Structures are given as C-alpha cells and as structure tokens.
Amino acid sequence: MMQVKAILLYNFTGEIRRIDFRLNAVNIITGKSKTGKSSIVDIISYCMGRSSFHVAAGVIQDTVAWYAVLYQLDEVEVLVAKPRPDLGQASSNQVYFDIAHHVTIPNLSELAPNSNDKALVDELSRRIGISPNMHMPAEGQSSEPLTATLRHTEYYVFQPQSVIASRDVLFYRQSEPQIAQHIKVTMNYFLGVVQEDRLRLMQELTEKRRELRLAQRKLEETTNLVVERANRGISIVTEAQQVGLLPSDAQPQTFDEALLLLQSLRGWQPTLVTYTNEDQVDLLQSDLRTLRATFNETRERVQAAELYARSADGYSSEATEQASRLESIELFDNGDSMDSCPLCGSHLVEAPVSAQAIFRSLQHLRAELDFVVREKPELDTFITGLRTTLDDLRRQIDQKQLDIQALISEQQAAAELRDTNARTARVIGRVSLYLDITPSLSDESLDLGRQVERLQREVDDLEEQLDSENIRIRRDSVLNIIGNKMTELSRELDVEPGLYRLDWNKLTVVVDRGLKPIVMNVDMGSAANHLGSHLIALLALQWYFITNNRPVPSFLILDQPTQVYFPPDVDENVVGFDERVKDEDREAVSKIFDLLFQFSRDTGIQIILLDHANLNTPEFQEAIVDTVWRGENALIPAHWINAAGDQNAQ
Secondary structure (H helix, E strand, C coil): CEEEEEEEEEECCCCEEEEECCCCCEEEEEECCCCCCCHHHHHHHHCCCCCECCCCCCHHHHHEEEEEEEEEECCEEEEEEEECCCCCCCECCEEEEEEECCCCCCCHHHCCCCEEHHHHHHHHHHHCCCCCCCECCCCCCCCCCECCCHHHHHHHCEECHHHHCCCCCCCCCCCCCCHHHHHHHHHHHHCCCCCCCHHHHHHHHHHHHHHHHHHHHHHHHHHHHHHHHHHHHHHHHHHHHHCCCCCCCCCCCCHHHHHHHHHCCCCCCCCCCCCCCHHHHHHHHHHHHHHHHHHHHHHHHHHHHHHHHHHHHHHHHHHHHHHHHHHHCCCCCCCCCCCECCCCCCECCCCCHHHHHHHHHHHHHHHHHHHHHHHHHHHHHHHHHHHHHHHHHHHHHHHHHHHHHHHHHHHHHHHHHHHHHHHHHHHHHHHHHHHHHHHHHHHHHHHHHHHHHHHHHHHHHHHHHHCHHHHHHHHHHHHHHHHHHHHHHHCCCCCCCCEEEEECCCCEEEEECCCCCEEHHHHCCCHHHHHHHHHHHHHHHHHHHHHCCCCCCCEEEEECCCCCCCCCCCCCCCECCCCCCCHHHHHHHHHHHHHHHHHHHHHCCEEEEEECCCECCHHHHHHECCCCECCCCCCCCHHHHHHHHHHHHC
C-alpha cells in the first residue's frame, strides 16, 4: 500500500506549510478558485520522481524553496523532498529522501540532495512490489524496450481538472507524445496480464533459444558424422576385403550389415613371423670376406709359383742349350780335366784364362741344371697343392654365397609377411576404432535428439507464455471483469445507461447499448457523461488493482469533479444554499460523493478530492482536511506571500 500522509512546503526562511491526510479514507480540500488546489497534483507528481516541474508559476514558485511529500508504504514512512528548480530551469532530478518507521521531518537547513529521481523511482518501485520487467517491442517496431516503474502508475492516480471531464483523453498525460503507448504497454503489467517474472521469462527464453540453436547445430553435426561413419564403415569393409580379412563376395547394402561384418573381425590375430637373426648374416658375410681374402692370397701364391716355374723352365732350357753347345764342340774330352788343350789336345802345364772361364761356366751350367732337375718335382707338387687349396676356397666361397642368399631370401619372405601383417593390422586398427566410436555417436545422436525435443518444448512453452496473442486474450478477460465493475458503478451515477467497458486500443470508455456502441471520445454527449466515464473507469481500475494486490499506489486524486455541475465562481460554495444550482445537479453531485465515500470504505483506497464545492453534509464536512481555503486561507500562507512581496520590493 502506498498512500499520501502529508504534503510539506518549505519557504526560503525555513517555515513549513504542512497538510496532513487520512489514510484509507476520503480527504477533501475545498475552497474557492486560485487557492492552489490544483497544484497538489503537480507537487505529488514532482515528488514521485518526475523531473519536469509543472507547479503553476506565480505565488507558489515565488515562495516555496522545497516541496516534500510524506508517503506511507505499508509499515514504513518515506519522505521525498525536492528543491525548486534553479532559476531558468524547468526541471530538477535532485532528491532528498528518508525511509523509516517514523520519519523525522527535517528543517530546511537539513535538506540537501542525497539522491536523484532515478534512484528514488527504483527504490519506491521495488518497495511497492514492482518486479523487474521489460516490454520488448515486436520485430520491425522502432520503439524502445520499456520497463514499468512507479512513474507509470501516475496515469491511474491523478485526474487533474483538465482531464477529469475531458471527452478526448481518459488518463493523466495521455495527450503527450508517446504517453498513450506507454499507458497501453505498462497497463498490461499493472493488470497482471503479463507475468510478474516476464523479464526473467524473456531472459530464460533467450537462453533456451540459444541452447536450442547449439543443440540443433550439434545434432546436425552428429547426424552428419553418423552418416559419414556409415559410409566409412562400408569403405572399411572394402579395405578388409583387399587384405583378405573378408571374402570378396561380401557386399553390405546397409550400415547395419557393414557393422556386423566388421564386428566379426574383432578376434583377428596376426600370422606368426619367424625373423632371421641378422647377426648370422653378418657372420656369414664376414666369413665370406675372409675366404675371399684367403682365396686372393692363395691365387697370388699360385701365380707366383707358376711364374717361378716358368722362369725355371726357361732357364733350364737355355742352360741345357748352352751346355749342349759347349759339349758339341768337344772342347773337353775328359770331362772335367783342364790338363790338355781343348783345341789341340796337347798337355798343358797351366791352362789359359779363357779356357778356365769356359770350363767354369760349363761346370756351373751343369750344376744349375742338376739343381733345377732336382727341385722341379717339388715345385710342381707345391703348385698343385696351392691349386687344390684354391679350388677348395672357391667351393667354400660359393657355399657361403649360397648360404647368404638363402638367409636374405628368408629375410625378404619374413619382411613380406611382416608387411602383410602390418597392413592387415592397420585395417584391423581402423576397424576397431570405427567399432569403438560409432555406437557412442549413435547414442550421442539419440541423446541430442531428445535434448532438442526437450528444449523445443521449453521454448514453445515460454513463447506461449510470452505470446502477444495470449497476452491479448488474458487482457481481454481482465478488461471484461473491469468492464463489469464499470457497469456496476455506472448504476450509482447519472450517466448514460448501458454496458460499460474500457477500450484498451483507443484508451477510452465505450458504452454498449443497442446495435451501435457509444464511444466517449467520438459520439458520447454531455460533460456529465464524460465525468462519469472517468470516475467509473478509474475506480474500476483501482478496484482491480487493490483486489488483485497489484503494485499501484492505492490513492486517487480527483481535481474539480463537480466542475460540470457547479460554476467555479459560486460565492457561497455551499451546495444547498445557492438557488442557482439545479436540484438534479445537486442530486448528481451527491451521488458522486456518495459513491466515492462508499468505494473508499469498501476498498480502503485513499481519495483526495480537490474541489470548490462544499456540501453541507456531515460526511463531507468530516472529510475536509486543513481549513476551507477562502479568504487568506490557501495552499500558501498569506504572510509568506507578503514576505515574498516585501523581499521583491526591496
């Protein structure tokens, strides 16, 4: 509950003009025109967080330094005070406010801004129960998102003199730019046709949509992977056929058939490969190198021996020929004797030198020939032995070469088998990997499919809750209830008979009667009907707000509701003493006040009436607050005005 407990005005010397109001009751400020009654609306609006300043110029602006309103919010009091805007300025967002169970009214010297309008509105909005909310315009609309706050409740609590009997507008400030749209948008929230947690739902919807998009994208990727793996499975079957793991006549037509074929390969084991010891090959090659070295060495010895033998044979032949030549001339008949001359045969006492030389040569030749003849068999035997050794080495070399070739061939065969096993093993590895990941992908695809379905249901549910069509349906239902209350209230007043309803689209009142509805701002006549339409519309809305505990201040300020019946310049200002007031008008006015008093008693709403009429009835007189404003009695005390005049004169 938020109601007005008092209005306080501070002049420049620190005096305070205070007007107290009763809670949950009708409060009447009555008096003649131009006493400041209508400024009550502007003062309260200014102290509800409105930065623009609309208090009438003149006496009030000249004398008041600070404007303050004391509100009652459930168990606490809230004092909101704002200074008069600086000279030349039409607005001020500086605020002093205090919250306590019982606020101590500060002196002028204690008033200093401690906040601003935005913080004030946020705090009071939270305290009266306005939850975080935001209206997001439909796609394609240029309007900005709008959050309903305390400032948007003033359409339902203020009815200034210029509005209360207007034919063209129903709500406060409705004719200002974009305000009509703000009223319609925020009315959805205050009527409760949009969820209290709409902002949370919108944020949740945004998050769910994001999750849905991610899940859909992941599902699409996973589905593509499953299809790709299915194709890959058939391709792996072909690879397995190429290495002999599967028969070539196996032709899977589906993913499941390919999967069954590949699963049959899980028990494959490679063929055992016996590997030749490479050290043995190295040993044989080392032996071969040794044999070849021995062979080459032996062959060189044979060649040397044969060369020696050929040299000996040549020498023997040459020596034999020379000896034969010497012997053929028979120089020495007696063989080895040098006693006789080899030419004449005569006895020699001493042989000549030449004869001795020839004789020695012959002896030497004979000796060499004898040696050669003696050594020739041994040399032949030696050469024969070397040739035998050479042939044996050749056979050993050939055998080693055969052994090495056999080992190399064995190694090549083992390598080929090893390569075959490796190739097959690679295929088996791909088969195993494929079998390991394919089922998980399928499971993941199923899980993602279920997740997408769940998220889609959640998104659909949130969209349904936030759907504008559903909001329209709920709003129409609420407006029907309010329309029924308007019709009920209309029977208490002298207004056009019929079924009353609030037109949300046009923000006006419609009376359904006969074939053609009567629209207030189109074809409804009589200012009394306009006044009555305003009253029953505002009262019905407040009834709905209170009944459904909606976060709207439970006070209603009506400025000059009797203006269509009483002229504002009636001298006496007491209905019943003025013969110029018709009986039917007095009756109509009485019905208005009777309705307001009864409605306040039934709902607990605070109604503040600002009027120049003064009914001479106990209930009316008891509801008057302050004094009747006439003579020197007014919103601004007379001595404030005099003091301001004296100051200006100086």
